[in-house]
Amino acid sequence: MLLADEVGLGKTIEAGLILKEYLLRGMVKRILILCPSPLVTQWQEEMQNKFGEIFSTSAEGLLRKNPEEFWNQNKIIASFSQARSPQNAEFLPKIPFDMVIVDEAHHLKNRRTKNWEMVDSLQKRFLLLLSATPIQNNLIELYNILTLLKPGIFKTEKDFREAYLTPGKPKIPLHPEQLQALMREVTIRNTRAMVNVRLPPRQALTLIAEPTEKEFDAYQELSSTIKTFCENHDSGSSMTYHHFLSSAGSSPKAVAASLLRYSLKQGSPWTELHEKFRSLPPNKKMLILHKLIQEHRDKKMVVFVHYLETLDMLDSFLESHGIHFTRFDGSLSRAQKDKAIQQFRDEVPILLCTESGGEGRNLQFASVLVNYDLPWNPQKIEQRIGRLHRIGQTQTVLIYNLVTRNTLEEYLLKVLDEKINMFELVVGEIQSILGELEEEKDFEHLVFTQWISSREETRETAFDFLSEKIMHAKKQHDSAKAYDEELFGQEFESL
Numbered sequence: 362m363l364l365a366d367e368v369g370l371g372k373t374i375e376a377g378l379i380l381k382e383y384l385l386r387g388m389v390k391r392i393l394i395l396c397p398s399p400l401v402t403q404w405q406e407e408m409q410n411k412f413g414e415i416f417s418t419s420a421e422g423l424l425r426k427n428p429e430e431f432w433n434q435n436k437i438i439a440s441f442s443q444a445r446s447p448q449n450a451e452f453l454p455k456i457p458f459d460m461v462i463v464d465e466a467h468h469l470k471n472r473r474t475k476n477w478e479m480v481d482s483l484q485k486r487f488l489l490l491l492s493a494t495p496i497q498n499n500l501i502e503l504y505n506i507l508t509l510l511k512p513g514i515f516k517t518e519k520d521f522r523e524a525y526l527t528p529g530k531p532k533i534p535l536h537p538e539q540l541q542a543l544m545r546e547v548t549i550r551n552t553r554a555m556v557n558v559r560l561p562p563r564q565a566l567t568l569i570a571e572p573t574e575k576e577f578d579a580y581q582e583l584s585s586t587i588k589t590f591c592e593n594h595d596s597g598s599s600m601t602y603h604h605f606l607s608s609a610g611s612s613p614k615a616v617a618a619s620l621l622r623y624s625l626k627q628g629s630p631w632t633e634l635h636e637k638f639r640s641l642p643p644n645k646k647m648l649i650l651h652k653l654i655q656e657h658r659d660k661k662m663v664v665f666v667h668y669l670e671t672l673d674m675l676d677s678f679l680e681s682h683g684i685h686f687t688r689f690d691g692s693l694s695r696a697q698k699d700k701a702i703q704q705f706r707d708e709v710p711i712l713l714c715t716e717s718g719g720e721g722r723n724l725q726f727a728s729v730l731v732n733y734d735l736p737w738n739p740q741k742i743e744q745r746i747g748r749l750h751r752i753g754q755t756q757t758v759l760i761y762n763l764v765t766r767n768t769l770e771e772y773l774l775k776v777l778d779e780k781i782n783m784f785e786l787v788v789g790e791i792q793s794i795l796g797e798l799e800e801e802k803d804f805e806h807l808v809f810t811q812w813i814s815s816r817e818e819t820r821e822t823a824f825d826f827l828s829e830k831i832m833h834a835k836k837q838h839d840s841a842k843a844y845d846e847e848l849f850g851q852e853f854e855s856l
Contacts (some may be wrong), residue, residue: 564785
């Protein structure tokens, strides 16, 4: 089956519902989900949070330590690049999967690629393909996808060409009605027009906080220390270093807490860095937030914060200024969470919220979102926005991104906002763009690498390189979307 819904209509959720139904009926046990590398973690979180299904992923250490054991698990999410790699090719074709789900299935458009050959070689009872733009260049790509879904449906590509392609014009169907009927056998496609999804606009603004000299020096020293350790091939701590930089983009209090825990084990230079950040006052983002609260007294505001130390700091700040708010985080019981949402809706103007706390909650009665700290994963930013900008929202959604100058987050926003206008994209579209990158590592790792591998004077150039890659991915996505709309929006409008 091919799920070809337009971007933002929930193909991942549809796939999860289908999978869950098959699991409950006892029809499937061994499941493989394939997707581009940047989407592996997203799929894992969606399956766990929305369907209660725990999957192992190719991003985990088991694949490197024991490939055979990894591939013989019952529930796996893997990147295309890992699945098609030579070291894994010997295991995959031998495993009898009950269901294989392939996201961004337009990566299978060419049957001469390793992606297509790898999926074709798998033993599979059920195959589910997901793509908002399954046909990107010509109708031969449809033949390649149909051959995976219904092996033997055509004897040869020549048979398909003679039956369905206008001679000399491989993008134009010869018999649209017949091709439409053929596709209806294996395709489900919903459009935004069909489901009447019309949302009010959203507007985004980046607000830059100027660091003090001490704050700037501490951040630069943290960056250079991490760079030194990474250059010495201390890759085993890369996630820890990632955490340090990310927390430093949130608040001095957050990074000081992270450094303290690490310095107790590792000592110098982390102890000295901890002392530097510990002595810093709250940065100026707090003053910017206070000003925003005064400007939007008549609106409901959600302040998203990733780090609990920063959340505690804002909690104390708002309370000391007599500002009414409620707090929502993962430590609350279900009853406490329900009460917090009720208070926010009916009594107080501000909700301090973490990602884990806000998961699955609909906050469309609020219209102002403040990203007090900024995830490096664009999909997590989009998830925050999606809590407010969703069906039921009646007001323009205002998004404020707070970043400190000369931090990684400032450079990240230049890529996402200035280069690809992320905050104007349809919800779900950033996932498709990232899926075009075809990178071995996820986007967060790419951002971290660009920052650490460059010096202050070359950082602009390093992030320009990343900008070019993601802009190229967006152009590919836009081109495919245009052809898809032309093809499905006319000849196949009743599909």
